[in-house]
Amino acid sequence: MIIKQDDNTDLQKALTLSLRPSRPSALSASLTFGWRALLKIKYVPEQLFDVTAFPVIFLLMFTYLFGGAISGSTGEYLDFVLPGILVMTVAMITMYTGIDLNKDIQKGIFDRFRTLPFWRPASLVGALLVDALRYLLASTIMIGLGYLLGFRPENGFGGLVFGVLLLLLFAFSLSWIWTFLGLIVRTEKALMGISMMVLFPLTFLSSVFVDTSTMPNWLQKFVDINPITLVVDAVRGFIHGTVTSGQLYTVLIVSAALIIVFAPLTMYFYNNKK
Numbered sequence: 001m002i003i004k005q006d007d008n009t010d011l012q013k014a015l016t017l018s019l020r021p022s023r024p025s026a027l028s029a030s031l032t033f034g035w036r037a038l039l040k041i042k043y044v045p046e047q048l049f050d051v052t053a054f055p056v057i058f059l060l061m062f063t064y065l066f067g068g069a070i071s072g073s074t075g076e077y078l079d080f081v082l083p084g085i086l087v088m089t090v091a092m093i094t095m096y097t098g099i100d101l102n103k104d105i106q107k108g109i110f111d112r113f114r115t116l117p118f119w120r121p122a123s124l125v126g127a128l129l130v131d132a133l134r135y136l137l138a139s140t141i142m143i144g145l146g147y148l149l150g151f152r153p154e155n156g157f158g159g160l161v162f163g164v165l166l167l168l169l170f171a172f173s174l175s176w177i178w179t180f181l182g183l184i185v186r187t188e189k190a191l192m193g194i195s196m197m198v199l200f201p202l203t204f205l206s207s208v209f210v211d212t213s214t215m216p217n218w219l220q221k222f223v224d225i226n227p228i229t230l231v232v233d234a235v236r237g238f239i240h241g242t243v244t245s246g247q248l249y250t251v252l253i254v255s256a257a258l259i260i261v262f263a264p265l266t267m268y269f270y271n272n273k274k
Contacts, residue, residue, distance in 0.1 A: 026119040033126025037100070041130075050096070051138035055089040056145055062209060063149065070210060075150055082146045083163065083236040084208035089142060090135045090167055091203060091228060094175045095195035097124075097131050098182030102191055105183070114271075121267055128175055135171045139164050155241035163238030166251060170231050173255040176262035183269040202228045207236075227254055 024032070041048060059082065067077030101124070104110045113123050143151075143160065153160045178195055185191045205219075206228040212220050223229055234251045237243025 024118050026122060029118040029122030030125040030129065033123045034129045035126075037127050037130035040100070048134075048137070050093050051089070051134050052141055054092075055085065055138055055142045058085050058089065059142060059145055059149075066209070078146065078149055078151050079154075079240070080211075080236075081209060082142065082151050083239050084206075084232045086139060086142045086164075087167055087228065087232045087235055088203045088206075088208050089138050090171045091174060091231075092199055093134060093138065094131070094171050095178045095192065095199070096134075097127055097175045098178030098180070098191050098195070099188045100127060101179055101182040102185065102188045106187070120271060124179055124266065124270065128172060128179070131175055132168055132172060135168055136164070139167065153239045155239055159238045159241055159243075163235040166238065166248070167231065167235050170227075170251060170255050173258035173262075176259055176266055180262045180266040180269065183266065202226055207232050230254060 062081055062085065063074055063078050067074035067081070071077035071080065101110070104113075114120075143164075178191065181191055181194060182188075185194065205223055206226045207223065208228065212223045212229065215223060230247070230250050231254075234243055234247040237247055
């Protein structure tokens, strides 16, 4: 290959240029990583199965298989169970932030990101923001199907919106746990196993499917302090107009506590992982 003199001069100027591109802002870096996460969905759309088919199957199955036996009417049970399954569905898919992070670590992309000059938390925040869109998509599909089946929120559209927003806040805070674990466990399969071991008992031992007052006293005491129960009761209260300030404040405190504890831990291990 022959390099012309002019080309050689331009190359020398580029290599000796003292100016450097400006450092991207925290927002710009976060949005860039969010776009990266969206592109993953674009090229692998099957990963949306958990926010599309999964909630539909659960809502139809529990409404028409158990609704008549539990409430005597599928219509009444639909109004009760839809907010619960909505919370359960979103809570179950919060694990995927940590799983995607663990994949990046295994592939070596994680180490490359840490050498680049941008706001360190951006790679995590961007992924969490896109996951919030996944949660919103799951909520929209669930509520849309509910309307087709006859579900009607007693507190109107406003109560429905506030209930979903509260759920998104809790899901965002819960995602930090799996992001933290994604940094310290060795494989994505291990992380998925841990998350299932935690989430399945929490979701089924809650008020998702039945009223806790029908449970034995010893079980009810545990179920009533289950974080999933607290969120389900608050979201159900917003949707049907029975929410109390105590329920709202409890969910806000739990969500804030999860972020305060696990966000700094996640960033510490993110910055110091070898």
